[in-house]
Structures are given as structure tokens and as C-alpha cells.
Amino acid sequence: MSAGDEARIPLFANRPAIAELIPEIARRQRAVLDSGRWILGPELAAFEEEFAAYVGRRHCIGVANGTEAITIALRAHDIGPGDEVVVPALTFVASAEAVINAGATPVFADVDAATDCITPATVESVLTDRTRALLPVHLFGNVAPMEELNALASSRELLVVEDAAQAVGATYRGRRAGALGDAACFSFYPSKNLGATGDAGAVLTDDAEVAARARRLRHHGTSGPGVHAEVGYTSRLDDIQAASLRVMLPHLDSWTSARREVAAGYAAAGLGEVVQLPRLTEGTESAFHLYVVRTSRRDELVARLGKRGVEARAYYTMPLHRQPSMVKWAGENSLPNAEVLAAEGLALPMGPSLEPKDVERVVEAVVAAL
Ligand SMILES: Cc1ncc(COP(=O)(O)O)c(C=O)c1O
Numbered sequence: 001m002s003a004g005d006e007a008r009i010p011l012f013a014n015r016p017a018i019a020e021l022i023p024e025i026a027r028r029q030r031a032v033l034d035s036g037r038w039i040l041g042p043e044l045a046a047f048e049e050e051f052a053a054y055v056g057r058r059h060c061i062g063v064a065n066g067t068e069a070i071t072i073a074l075r076a077h078d079i080g081p082g083d084e085v086v087v088p089a090l091t092f093v094a095s096a097e098a099v100i101n102a103g104a105t106p107v108f109a110d111v112d113a114a115t116d117c118i119t120p121a122t123v124e125s126v127l128t129d130r131t132r133a134l135l136p137v138h139l140f141g142n143v144a145p146m147e148e149l150n151a152l153a154s155s156r157e158l159l160v161v162e163d164a165a166q167a168v169g170a171t172y173r174g175r176r177a178g179a180l181g182d183a184a185c186f187s188f189y190p191s192k193n194l195g196a197t198g199d200a201g202a203v204l205t206d207d208a209e210v211a212a213r214a215r216r217l218r219h220h221g222t223s224g225p226g227v228h229a230e231v232g233y234t235s236r237l238d239d240i241q242a243a244s245l246r247v248m249l250p251h252l253d254s255w256t257s258a259r260r261e262v263a264a265g266y267a268a269a270g271l272g273e274v275v276q277l278p279r280l281t282e283g284t285e286s287a288f289h290l291y292v293v294r295t296s297r298r299d300e301l302v303a304r305l306g307k308r309g310v311e312a313r314a315y316y317t318m319p320l321h322r323q324p325s326m327v328k329w330a331g332e333n334s335l336p337n338a339e340v341l342a343a344e345g346l347a348l349p350m351g352p353s354l355e356p357k358d359v360e361r362v363v364e365a366v367v368a369a370l
Pocket residue numbers: 065066067068091092094095137163165166186187188189199200201
């Protein structure tokens with residue numbers, strides 16, 4: 001059979017899993033419409049409670065997207081102008097945008113050569129007396145070494161805010177991503193492992209005062225009827241989106257297990273003989289948001305996989321310190337591991353709807369291409 005006869009294998013293999021839930025999502029969203037409680041209503045409150053319990057945090061504050069979750073989390077801890085926040089040089093641009101939008105200065109640290117996350121070793125050299133916070137990004141679903149980062153942070157009195165946008169459902173030493181720093185931020189952008197039917201995000205914390213301030217910031221700094229204690233944002237997670245998230249959340253763990261089976265299947269089928277497989281932080285179970293392998297022949301591999309009906313995509317090919325929007329904050333630090341990952345990383349198909357025969361086909365295609 002030629003490649004053209006076979007179904008294309010998509011990069012994000014989650015459509016069938018979500019399609020099954022659409023009738024229920026539509027029913028629950030319709031109920032929200034009928035209720036007329038569209039903003040800061042009971043559906044949002046219920047989701048916040050359920051998601052806080054899922055992650056293992058006291059408070060969840062639903063916001064409009066993952067980027068504003070980070071900005072609001074930083075501002076809720078009084079981080080702003082004059083403060084430096086350490087951000088990985090290789091992540092989605094939103095991690096750094098959010099710091100800048102809070103008025104603070106992002107300082108780029110290299111990622112670890114193996115695990116794609118910041119570690120104390122990569123962070124230490126960029127700390128200054130203006131550093132106020134670390135923003136570890138749990139990239140691709142792997143979790144940064146949080147015990148070590150927390151230890152470094154507490155020795156320097158720094159705040160740790162997890163960017164857990166890609167790691168919902170991942171665990172680190174038995175605890176969930178999002179329950180590991182002082183605060184955590186999630187995105188529920190539709191392609192995320194837990195995705196809404198539009199934009200959505202959340203801030204998680206155990207600190208009641210921080211939670212109260214984040215609630216205020218997402219709603220124009222409102223501190224009482226007609227009173228605005230500080231300048232905030234229009235950044236509420238709306239009830240229509242909360243309804244979709246409440247339908248999906250109970251399925252997240254089984255989707256995550258399916259993703260892990262896909263990853264195990266790739267390894268068992270011998271993918272590691274031709275490309276470098278993802279290497280995880282010790283003690284983590286990844287959420288495998290993306291399954292990113294490395295090869296110095298990345299660009300030819302993408303083209304050849306495409307011809308065989310396998311979708312693959314290089315992410316973050318331009319590290320943040322090279323982005324035109326970030327020139328002002330690029331700094332002089334040398335960031336070699338970020339450069340290598342940008343040049344060699346390639347996401348292969350991943351998702352709960354990928355079947356063992358698809359996994360085999362992807363591996364066969366990669367082996368044949370290289
Ligand atoms: C690592 C990371 N941080 C932040 C964000 C921002 O989330 P959003 O797109 O919901 O603003 C995303 C995803 O888009 C992300 O992948």
C-alpha cells in the first residue's frame with residue numbers, strides 16, 4: 001500500500017476522544033446559556049473547586065488564558081517593575097510575555113541538555129540581586145526538578161511560579177504539576193491536554209491572600225461594589241468555558257495514561273535507535289503534551305514523514321533570546337542547550353487517540369526516513 005492510501009496520522013491525536021464528549025459539552029453549555037449566568041457564575045465556581053482538588057491546591061482562580069494566569073500570579077505576589085524573573089530560553093513566547101506584561105524583566109536561563117527544563121545548574125549563573133522569582137516551565141509535559149529549584153529559591157528568598165501550561169496531569173515525586181511551587185499557572189487552550197472550547201486559564205495557590213488578590217486582579221482590581229483597589233484586567237474564565245472543562249476533567253487521567261502508553265510504545269518499537277527520545281526529570285511521570293525527539297537531521301525528517309502521511313512539527317525553532325519581540329531582554333548569557341533543542345527538537349504524533357498500529361507506522365516511517 002502506498003502512503004497515499006493510508007490515513008494521515010495527525011500531530012495532535014485527540015480529536016476522536018473529544019468528539020465523543022461534544023454532545024455532553026453542548027448540553028452543559030446550553031444549560032449555562034439558559035441560566036443567564038455567563039460570567040463569574042456557578043459553573044466557574046464549580047470548576048475552580050474541582051480543578052483545585054484535582055491538582056492538590058487550596059485555591060484555583062479561573063482566568064481568561066494561560067498568559068494572563070502568569071501575569072496575574074506574578075502581580076498577586078507584588079512582582080513588577082525593577083524585578084527580574086528567570087524564564088527558560090526555550091519555551092513558548094507567552095512565558096516571557098507574561099513577565100513583561102506584569103512590568104517585570106525576564107532574564108533567560110538555559111534549559112538542561114537532557115530534560116529541556118531549567119535546573120539550579122542552569123539558573124545559578126543568571127541570578128542577580130534584582131532576581132525575585134523563578135518561572136520553571138514544565139516543557140512538553142515533563143516537570144522541572146522542583147525540589148532542587150525550590151531549595152535554591154528558598155536559600156535566595158525567591159518566589160517559584162510554575163508555568164504548568166503543558167503539564168496538566170504530570171506528576172513529580174508523587175505530586176501533581178501545579179502543586180509544586182508557590183503558585184502555578186495553567187492554560188486550557190484547546191490543544192492542551194485539558195483544553196476548553198476556547199481560551200481559558202487558571203492560577204493555583206495555597207495562599208488565601210494571594211488567591212484573593214488574583215481574584216481581584218482578574219476583575220478590574222475590584223475590591224467591593226464600585227471600588228477598584230488596583231489596576232487589574234478583564235481576565236475571567238467564562239462559565240461557557242468552565243462548562244466544557246468540567247465535562248473533560250474526569251477524562252484527563254485516562255487520556256494521560258493513554259499518552260504514556262503511546263510514549264512507551266514508541267520506545268518499545270525501537271524509535272530510540274534512530275533518534276534521541278525524550279529524557280525526563282528524575283521522579284516524573286510526564287503528561288506528554290508533545291512527544292519531542294531530537295535529531296540533527298530534523299528538517300529532512302519532517303519533509304520525509306510528511307510524504308508518508310505522518311505529521312511532525314518543530315516547536316520553538318527560535319529561542320526567546322533571538323525573538324524580535326524579546327531583543328530588549330536578550331542579555332549576554334550563553335544559552336547553548338536552548339540552541340541545540342531549537343535546532344534538533346521534533347514533535348511526533350501524540351495523543352490519547354493514537355492506536356498501537358499508528359505508533360508502529362510512525363516508527364517505521366522515522367526509521368525509513370533516516
Ligand atoms: C508553556 C506555555 N506557557 C504559557 C502559555 C500561554 O497560554 P495561553 O495560550 O492560554 O495564553 C502556553 C500555551 O499557549 C504555553 O505552552
